[in-house]
Amino acid sequence: MEFKDYYKVMGLARDATDAQIKKAYRRLARKYHPDVSKEKDAEARFKELGEAYEVLKSPEKRAAYDQLGPGHRAGEDFKPPPDWGSGFEFAGAGAGAGGSNYSDFFDTLFGRAARGRAGTGFDPGDGFDQGQGRDHHAKVMLDLDATLQGGTRTFTLRVPQLNADGRLESKERVLNVQIPKGILAGQTIRLAGQGFATGSAAPGDLYIEVEFQAHRLYRLDGRDLYLDLPVAPWEAALGATVKTPTPAGIVDLKIPAGAHGGSKLRLKGRGVPATPPGDFYVVLEIALPPAVDEKSKAAYLAMAAALPFNPRAQLSAQS
Amino acid sequence: MAQTTVHVFPGVIFEHHSHLTVTELSRLCTVEAPVIADLVEEGILEAIADEHGEWRFRGDALRRALTALRLQRDLQINLPGVALVLELLDEREQLRRALRRER
Numbered sequence: 033m034e035f036k037d038y039y040k041v042m043g044l045a046r047d048a049t050d051a052q053i054k055k056a057y058r059r060l061a062r063k064y065h066p067d068v069s070k071e072k073d074a075e076a077r078f079k080e081l082g083e084a085y086e087v088l089k090s091p092e093k094r095a096a097y098d099q100l101g102p103g104h105r106a107g108e109d110f111k112p113p114p115d116w117g118s119g120f121e122f123a124g125a126g127a128g129a130g131g132s133n134y135s136d137f138f139d140t141l142f143g144r145a146a147r148g149r150a151g152t153g154f155d156p157g158d159g160f161d162q163g164q165g166r167d168h169h170a171k172v173m174l175d176l177d178a179t180l181q182g183g184t185r186t187f188t189l190r191v192p193q194l195n196a197d198g199r200l201e202s203k204e205r206v207l208n209v210q211i212p213k214g215i216l217a218g219q220t221i222r223l224a225g226q227g228f229a230t231g232s233a234a235p236g237d238l239y240i241e242v243e244f245q246a247h248r249l250y251r252l253d254g255r256d257l258y259l260d261l262p263v264a265p266w267e268a269a270l271g272a273t274v275k276t277p278t279p280a281g282i283v284d285l286k287i288p289a290g291a292h293g294g295s296k297l298r299l300k301g302r303g304v305p306a307t308p309p310g311d312f313y314v315v316l317e318i319a320l321p322p323a324v325d326e327k328s329k330a331a332y333l334a335m336a337a338a339l340p341f342n343p344r345a346q347l348s349a350q351s
Numbered sequence: 352m353a354q355t356t357v358h359v360f361p362g363v364i365f366e367h368h369s370h371l372t373v374t375e376l377s378r379l380c381t382v383e384a385p386v387i388a389d390l391v392e393e394g395i396l397e398a399i400a401d402e403h404g405e406w407r408f409r410g411d412a413l414r415r416a417l418t419a420l421r422l423q424r425d426l427q428i429n430l431p432g433v434a435l436v437l438e439l440l441d442e443r444e445q446l447r448r449a450l451r452r453e454r
């Protein structure tokens with residue numbers, strides 16, 4: 033079991049006051065809240081923070097934690113002392129069967145009954161519906177091809193489950209899911225009957241919110257896709273037909289004469305295959321051939337001699 | 352040769368198939384119905400009246416409601432504050448998207 037340095041998590045000294053602890057929690061909660069934060073590991077940091085605050089805000093838990101002594105380092109292997117917990121009373125502190133989001137370290141020291149209502153990431157609430165099994169909400173990062181082509185993806189979700197003794201434990205669950213083609217960022221995949229089973233009740237549903245990883249070629253904007261397409265100066269100036277990758281395969285794209293850098297060409301309905309389908313935008317980028325040898329230098333010089341071209345015409349104050 | 356069958360669950364886009372009632376939405380968010388009514392009152396959720404005058408929600412209301420409830424619970428913001436945060440988050444997302452288009 034890994035030792036957790038709750039003071040370090042909250043960026044506090046071991047002698048921090050209650051006011052400092054509360055203030056640090058508020059500040060870091062705003063910074064790492066998964067709905068607000070764009071930090072990469074926001075959700076993990078936020079959970080860790082909630083756990084640290086759960087301990088440090090409670091005088092009893094904090095005193096017990098402090099008793100472990102300052103000699104431990106975060107991440108080191110840890111076993112609680114044999115006399116652990118004697119003289120402290122944790123039960124009754126906001127007991128509830130919340131999602132199993134705290135670390136083994138927390139659970140061992142304070143037990144599951146001691147869970148309060150600190151932020152628990154993507155679980156909407158504590159407590160169980162009596163009549164019906166509970167729904168479960170999760171969030172996944174998908175590759176863009178999953179929505180463009182459809183196909184099966186494998187997710188590993190950490191799911192709290194009731195074991196035989198009626199206790200909650202966190203289990204890894206591997207699910208193969210047929211991704212509905214055309215799903216957009218922020219939409220939700222629903223898997224009927226794949227939530228929690230509680231007692232004899234029918235299981236609830238599983239809701240998986242989808243976000244997308246950056247793609248090698250395309251940028252995603254809602255249902256539209258953007259591709260930066262490099263073209264040679266003569267292709268832009270004279271017009272050309274060039275091979276262009278799109279989600280539906282390579283197409284021959286006609287570039288109109290007189291195109292310039294930043295010109296946008298739209299292929300209607302070639303974006304994300306949602307209903308209605310998005311569009312595919314090609315943004316032209318003029319790529320200059322390098323002048324590396326006599327021949328290429330001569331070509332540039334010939335062009336300079338032939339064209340009365342001042343790219344900075346608009347910058348001159350008066351002509 | 353032994354065959355291993357891998358069970359594949361067919362995913363459905365929730366937002367496509369849902370005109371949620373207050374009861375359904377509150378169950379999905381594990382809150383009481385009046386909490387959902389408060390979110391509508393504050394302009395955080397948009398409700399459409401069906402032919403019987405009952406509230407219906409588009410499927411994307413689920414994500415918005417869950418986000419609002421998490422913000423309220425985790426950061427202890429009151430509902431007007433939650434509404435403001437959500438509007439600013441929407442605006443931030445639009446700006447990010449505009450930046451991505453231009454790059």
